[in-house]
Amino acid sequence: MKILLINPGHDGSHELYKHDCSIRSTHRDPPPIGILYVGTYLHENGYDIDILDTHIHDNYRELILDKIQNNDYLFCGISVIIGKFQKNAEEITRLIKSVKSDLPVVWGGIMASIRSESMLREYSPDYIVRYDGEDTTLELAKALETQSDVSKIDGLAYRDQDEIRVTPPRMPKVDLDYYPVPKWELFGEHFNREQVPYYFSIMSSRGCPFNCSFCYKHSIDQRLCGRIPPWRFRSADHIIKEVSYINSKTKTTVFTFGDDNFIVDKKRALDVLRFFKEQNFYIEECIGHLNCLDVELMEAMAGIVQTFIFSIETASPRLQKILNKKISLSSIPGKMSELLRLGIAPSTNFIIGLPSEDMSDLRANIEFMMKLKSIHPYIRGNIYLYLPLPDTKLFDVTEELCGVKLRNDLSFYENANMYVKSTFDPYGNAFRPWLSSDKFNMLVQYASIFNDLFQTFNMEPSPQSMELLSGNKDLIALFAGFEDINCPKNRSHLYVLDKVLEGTPIDLLHSFEQ
DSSP: OEEEEEEOOOOSOHHHHHHHHOOSSSOOBOOOHHHHHHHHHHHHTTOEEEEEEGGGOTTHHHHHHHHHHHSOEEEEEEEOOTTHHHHHHHHHHHHHHHHOTTSOEEEESHHHHHTHHHHHHHHOOSEEEOSSOHHHHHHHHHHHHHTOOOTTOTTEEEEETTEEEEOOOOOOOSOGGGSOOOOGGGGGGGOSTTOOSBOOEEOOEEEOSSOOTTOGGGGSOTTTTTTSOSEEEOOHHHHHHHHHHHHHHHOOOEEEEOSSOTTSSHHHHHHHHHHHHHHTOEEEEEEOOGGGOOHHHHHHHTTTEEEEEEEEEOSOHHHHHHHTOOOOGGGHHHHHHHHHHTTOEEEEEEEESOTTOOHHHHHHHHHHHHHHHHHOTTOEEEEEEOOOOTTSHHHHHHHHHHTOOOOOOTGGGGGOOSOOOOTTOTTTGGGOTTSOHHHHHHHHHHHHHHHHHTOSSOOSOOHHHHHHHHHOHHHHHHTTTGGGOOOOSOOSOOOHHHHHHHTOOOOGGGTTTO
16 A cells, blocks of 8 residues: 655756756745645545655665565656656666566656557556546556556556557546645655745646647647646635645745746636735746736736746747747736735746747847846846757657658657756757758857846856856857946845745745845
């Protein structure tokens, strides 16, 4: 009746990388929420759950071996997405099988879901749970416990001797209130008021009502598309139960909303924000689409929300069409002005290296961010390199527009990374064959300078950025006028969790005026 759930992704250098990239004064990891959801559902149905996260344990191999040797697990579950998660999941699977070859290994996650047959052939897990994992995993656990037939379990792929078998897709639950509030105690000592190593990430919904061409939502089994709503959500009451439960256990008053678009349902968002205001609770970050953000929502966030995160992707209307990013660029400055007035720090994301992108598109991103900085000096801009994800619409568009054939084999994607930080990355250019070596190197340098110049507090450009800007005529032209970027007057750290833990008075509404 014991089950081990593992979050893979350790690559030997993650500690250095994530601390370098963190915008928090104290580094805190996002918790493996998918594993927590599945683990909670199994626990509520009578199973004893162990969770191990390779991201917070450098000695995770020893810990896995110790757990397997000293526990009689029903199976080991591993959550698999693209890149280092996929690569490390294979290593962990081999490690488990080297100790207990008959211990079933079950994979889940989006990459395993959309490529289940290939994953089974290439990496040899015993089972793959496809898409939403709670009900399929529970039925599989019961079947393994009783040694009964698994062929009638929807949403499953598995190896039957030399054959690969895939059962019909499982219809996901539309009403997410059906599932219990996540049992955060399953994280053990990692569930604490200081939120180290995990911050309290509330996932209030699944999916997204928008249709960006680079998104994995279009990769879902075609037998499910059109039969389920693109965005499924938990009610305000269900969210409040989780927040209240975490507060009762840890006395924390600071939370983060981690789902792609917290504000799709305006009434639901307002109900949650009203509760936070009544309880004197805070939201350090929440994510939303600017099309959903209006003055009433912003005013409800005032004094509660520290940072609102949204994505522009590109300031080029032409590239917006390729991305199917339906956002009005002209509406953004006014909303930034309102966020400044209400004491809310914005953070926005861009993608570069897009098919057909040219220098004018890259310059447009910089000019637009300079304009936004002139309005809201605390806005943060982040650049990511476009990575063609298999089975997405933009993958096909990229092949067509750029006249390239993108590799699609699983093992190739073990080294996929959107966060290329060096021109010496041996895989970065391999995933972007439409870019010349010189163009790729320039884009990596562009991203480094952009992320440095458009930080929240806009300190002086780093020596590395100045060196890059002094030696490359293209970069000099792209970043012309960077000396005039508006800098905030108050450069003291605004991180609300630190202030709560220190007992420092908090006034988010007037934080930019101090």
